[in-house]
Every structure is written in structure tokens, then in C-alpha cells.
Amino acid sequence: MEVTFTEEQEALVMKSWNIMKKHPGDLGLKFFLKIFKTAPAAQNMFSFLRDSQVPLEENPKLKSHAVFVLVMTCESATQLRRTGKINVEDSNLQKIGATHIKSGVTDEHFQVAKTALLETIKETVPEIWSSAMENAWGEAYDKLIGAIKCETKRSS
Numbered sequence: 001m002e003v004t005f006t007e008e009q010e011a012l013v014m015k016s017w018n019i020m021k022k023h024p025g026d027l028g029l030k031f032f033l034k035i036f037k038t039a040p041a042a043q044n045m046f047s048f049l050r051d052s053q054v055p056l057e058e059n060p061k062l063k064s065h066a067v068f069v070l071v072m073t074c075e076s077a078t079q080l081r082r083t084g085k086i087n088v089e090d091s092n093l094q095k096i097g098a099t100h101i102k103s104g105v106t107d108e109h110f111q112v113a114k115t116a117l118l119e120t121i122k123e124t125v126p127e128i129w130s131s132a133m134e135n136a137w138g139e140a141y142d143k144l145i146g147a148i149k150c151e152t153k154r155s156s
């Protein structure tokens with residue numbers, strides 16, 4: 001289904017991302033620590049956390065997964081503005097969906113992650129935060145998750 005995602009919405013996402021990406025590792029850690037605060041058991045779904053000897057805070061894979069979520073949400077904003085939908089062919093969404101199902105990630109986890117994502121952005125760029133910015137990030141994230149879920153259903 002096509003949606004209207006405006007240039008202004010894309011600009012709000014990119015404006016905040018351009019500031020946030022200066023410290024992507026710290027940002028990613030903050031984001032996932034928030035998720036684990038709400039859903040502590042989610043830590044055990046990550047093989048690289050289960051098998052790791054280093055503390056959570058120092059795990060590079062946790063940070064890179066978190067940054068991946070942020071970057072993909074930004075890319076979704078751009079795709080939505082350009083085409084009104086998430087371009088599934090061009091991406092690895094099917095593989096990503098399958099990995100999440102296999103790891104035990106549920107809709108609830110994706111919702112917890114949405115709240116954590118929005119809170120992290122609000123705390124990182126409070127000077128430019130607005131409800132319009134919140135809506136733009138929220139919509140780009142929802143559409144990305146929707147596309148991941150849709151692809152997973154199609155392939156199963």
C-alpha cells in the first residue's frame with residue numbers, strides 16, 4: 001500500500017540523523033539498553049550476547065545491530081518519500097525477517113524497540129525534537145517493520 005511521506009518528514013529524519021550519527025556507537029548502545037530495560041529476556045535472543053565474555057556495553061555487535069536499525073529506518077524514510085513504499089526487492093528484508101523469527105523476536109519486541117528508538121532520539125537531539133519529528137521517525141519505522149513482516153509471511 002502506498003503512503004504519503006513528505007519531503008518535510010524526510011528532512012526531519014535526516015536532520016536529526018545527521019547530528020546523531022556523529023556518535024553512532026554510543027547512540028546504538030543507549031537504544032538497546034532501553035530495550036533490555038523493558039524486555040530483559042530479549043538479551044538472550046542474541047547469539048553474540050549469549051556467547052560473549054565481554055560486558056554488554058563493550059560488545060561491538062550489539063552496537064552495529066542497533067546502528068543498522070537506525071540506518072535502515074533512515075533509508076526507509078527516503079524510499080517512502082520517493083516511492084510511497086518500501087522497496088522490498090532491493091533489500092534483504094526477507095532474510096532479515098527470517099532471522100528475527102528464528103531468533104524469537106516478536107511483534108512486542110518491535111513495539112518496545114519503537115518506543116526505545118523514539119526516546120533515544122528525543123534525548124539525543126532535544127533542541128530540535130518535535131511531535132512532527134516523532135511522527136516522521138515513527139512512520140518510517142512502522143513501514144519498515146510492516147515490510148519485513150510482509151516479506152516473511154510471503155516466504156513462509
Ligand code: HEM
Nearest residue numbers: 042045046047048068069072095096099103105109110113
Ligand atoms: C539480527 C536488522 C530489530 C533482534 C539482525 C540482522 C539484521 C537485523 C540485518 C542480521 C540478519 C542476518 O544475519 O540474517 C534489524 C532491523 C530491525 C531490527 C532493520 C528493525 C527495524 C530488532 C529488534 C530485535 C532484534 C527490535 C530484538 C529486540 C535480533 C536478533 C538477531 C538479529 C536476536 C540475531 C542476532 C544473532 O544472534 O546473530 N537484525 N533488526 N532486531 N536481530 Fe534485528
